[in-house]
Amino acid sequence: MADKITLEVARYSPEQDGEPRFDRYEVPLIENWMVLDALNYIKDQLDGTVTFRWSCRMGICGSCGMVVNGHERLTCETLLADYLPGPIRVEPLRHFPVMRDLVVDLSDFMEKLERVKPWIIRQPGAPEPSREFIQTPEQLAEYKQYSLCINCVLCYSACPVYGLDPHFIGPAASALSLRYNLDSRDQGAEQRLDVMAQHDGVWDCTVIGECSVVCPKHVDPSLAIQEYKISATKAWFKNLLMPGGGK
Template sequence: MADTMTMRVTRYEPDLDHEPRTQDFSIPLRDNWVVLDGLNYIKDQLDGTLSYRWSCRMGICGSCGMMVDDEPVLTCATFLVDYAPGPIRVEPLANFPVVRDLVVDISDFIERLPRVSPWLVRHEDEPVDDGEYLQTPGELAEYEQYSMCINCMLCYSACPVYGLDPGFIGPAAIALAQRYNLDSRDQGAADRLDVLIHPDGLWGCTFVGECTTACPKDVDPAGAIQRYKLTAAIETLKSYVEGPS
């Protein structure tokens, strides 16, 4: 196996470039190096102007998501040897505006996330003297999978619906809403359903399933959305049968 690899990186400086371009760099090919190591080598040794995001290097912060050979991945968990002999292509996440080089603007997601109230909603708080809101292991297991989301945006980059319709609220937001709906301590499910029952919410999803494939934490946003659709359908039927309250 060769001891070097070509990394083909997207470059874009808005003040100078009319559109993104690519630049090739020769980097060491080492068994224990991930894509992020290659980018750090470029920035430290070859071109200090290269811009990208990263923080923890442990698959927790979610900030190093990029497209590697057309697939959205966490670059801190994607090994270079899996793409040998190369070249390996590294691009910014799809479906987001590019700020510079490999940095994308996720403000659209940040602005819409509060719409689904991704926090515990309590309409009636118990007295403090009554103690904590305890849960059984079974109640925790009900929503634990959906609580693993790290907001890496890989699911949005993989989602063809979001790519075609930026108004779609998207898989991570809906999965996070479902995480709190299933929490025994929460009382905000009806409020979230009012937000997500519209075409740009639950029903915008066509169940392609690419969001689940791309998710590095096995959250299964596609499954969360389909489960949420069933809940929405049942609640709608109840409202017709029971009539206005």
């Protein structure tokens, strides 16, 4: 096995550079080193100005998402050795403004996430529970898949529809929104449907499915969006047949 591998790292400072460039760095090819380990080696040993986000190094914080050789990956669980003989091209996530090098501005996603109300909603005036909510394993299984989302936004980077229309509510927000609808403790499905059934909600999705392919936690946002289309359609026909009624 080779003892070194080359990384081509996207470098960009919007205030100074006209356009992004790629800097090449040679790093030791150590068994079990991930792309993130290589980036940290570069930052510590070769070039302290390379900028990227990371935190947990174990695939749960969702901060080290980047595009590695054209594919969205969490760099903390992407082996260098899988890309032999190299070089490995590391770029920032697509469809978000680049703040610097590999760091993107997630404001748009954060605004969308808040809009879909990803928290447990109880009806106003609902009596305060006198004890904890009991939930069966079956009730947990209803939403568990969607609760595994770590907001790494690889799905937004992989979604061509979001790339074309930044108003699209997008995959992770849809999955997290459905996660609370499916929770037996929640009573906010109608409020969330008001957001998701809008023109900028789920309707732009053309079921390309890349969101579900790239998800490192095996969430299926594409399915969540189709579930929302079905819910919205049921509600639409119900309202057509019984205007204002049936609630």
